Amino acid sequence: MTITRRIFVSSLAMATALSVSFAAHAQDKGLIAIITPSHDNPFFKAEAVGAEKRAQELGYETLVLVHDDDPNKQSEMYDTAIARGANAIILDNAGADATVAPVQRAKDAGIPSFLIDREIKESGIAVSQIVSNNYQGAQLGAEKFVELMGEEGNYVELLGRESDTNAGIRSSGYHDVIDQYPDLNMVAQQSANWSQTEAYGKMESILQANPDIKGVISGNDTMAMGAWAALEAAGRTDVIVVGFDGSNDVRDSIKAGGIKATVLQPAYRQAQLAVEQADQYLTSGSTGQDEKQLMDCVLIDETNADKLETFALSE
């Protein structure tokens, strides 16, 4: 007992000492800007929180900004970060093409960018691009969807924002699996631009035109939530819905017997990893990694939903 207590006390003392030393270093290590899409989507919030926490642990001040998927706004935020003399920028970007210019501008100003979640269409400008293995994840989601559908029936696909590479790659991962089953028939395929409210509206009208649908596969969780709400309102809780992201909202829906499955992107860890690579780059001049890095996704269903919390799976 005494020993346990002593260890506890000494580790507490050490933790205190560590946090003091972080605070002392905070001024020295400089500023990290964290720019993401709107925190209305918990996925982006988890990224921002994960990055901010890790940056502060490593002794940086942070500047958290939101670009709302507007490339112009993103460009202004890059200028803000540059003007504020940020040492590094962590970015979940507002478009694969439109983002190339601001990242280049920061690079020219000596500020390295570390991208998470979404790629840009050029390499050699950002220092790191760490993205979920969306293709692998989409195939996992599609395999589960096919199994839930019993390999047959009419289904709907909700697509993400067209300017985002992730919308295309997930759709192609879904179809590379689903299209192998001739009895699965896609009756509608529409973009709801990653948005919950848009998905609700689209789902309502799709359902009116196609009352005989059996399943909905969605490019992300917020659209899956919107679709599920519309299905519930129409009394169609028999429809199988599968999402993508691994949000707490969808986790709760799975546990309550609503949405059937989703695919977890390790968003929280990904954001932390980007900050760690930024720190390593700033202190040693190299991340020791390739620029573009993929992180595998994990299928979430009723068997493991319990272990999911804020885009991370506990062991």
Next chain:
Amino acid sequence: MRDVFHLSAFCLVAAIAVTGCKIVPDPDPTEIGSASVGQTDEARMEAFAQENWEARVLPVIQENLVPLDELRAALAENTDAAGEKFGLRPKGEANPWNFAVSGQGKIIEAKLDSRAAKLGVDTTGDGAADVTVQLGPVIRGTALRDAMPFIDFTDFRDQIEFAKLATALNGMAHASTPKPEGDVIGQDLRFEGVFTLRDPAMIELVPVMLEIGG
């Protein structure tokens, strides 16, 4: 990867020289196979897979080939150590190991009438299938792509192009292995191929060599 750029650039120059005054749009120098301007991702990646199959892909597999029994023993002891010793994977965390293996066993399951045809092989002699040999034409996963040290995601435009490359390499595996016919259950199978380690008890192999008989 860089020598591929140079080679393609050279081909492009040669093509212009041969055809005389033809207006050719500037290729994007950062794109793989830039000589093939205007092609779809799919066609470009198929060409890349074809160009590299015998010259680079098969040699990597031969150099890293480990007998399945030996690999199993090493994995049972320590996954990471086995990965470091025999495995291939891209840099960065959260990338699973890929292994090039050789082995043999008895075919105890066969699904040949599918776009995703496969054989279930018992390699341990316990009567249960422990290796799934993917025959295709639809082959799952990215084991072949991710096992190649000369293939770096950074050299590709985006995940879409990179996914097409995995599909194209799987297509080469399908095209270069024989399609078993008739009743193959109970026959012996020798195989070489690549798999991504997810569950050591159930290996999903992408074969590059198959020999049935005996």
